[in-house]
Amino acid sequence: MSFTKVGSIDEIEPGTGKEVTVEGVEIVVLRSDEGDFHAMAKECPHAGFSMVDGIIEDGCVECAAHGAQFDLETGEPQSPAHDPLQIYPVQITDGFVAVDVKA
Template identity: 35%
Template sequence: MSFQHACSTADIGPAEALSVTLSTADATDVAVAIVRDSDGTWHAIGDRCTHGDVLLSEGEVEDGSIECWGHSARFDLTTGTPTLPATQPTPVYPLSIDEDRVLVDVDHPTQA
């Protein structure tokens, strides 16, 4: 599988995140946080904190990172690298904007 429609650009304002579930080529569901940083930059990362199994999409978006509301770990939106208490990165997925459509490729994640 390749890029698939995740949401519309109108669905997410600056410094907001949205939880979506997308499917890999082998039909595995993947929870993804679609994030629009405060500067308008778009990102797609795994939607689970690697420390506390909390939805990252419910956290605060600020300065290129998203905060897990469970224990305040922050995950870099570009690399997935966390701050303590989390120690494991979250996957980062390729994202593309096509007119008003946000497209994500969950088959080719990257990690720090």
């Protein structure tokens, strides 16, 4: 795996996200209220809105634009979307968040 640092863990508060581009791939890194980090495709596959402002709750992220929910671990849609959200592996090392977009 080839992980790329995308920022310090302190840059992303629990319940928020950060948009980044890694090797030409636009992604969002989200931090759950429990402190877990998740990386996924930037745009909701249902309507193309950025997931950075999504509501993170109960292991899912909800698109702020129209309410489609996706599992943070698998990217599988919960409702009303039908297509999954691309998920990327995340690694925390020495206080930094790193993502592998080639996995």
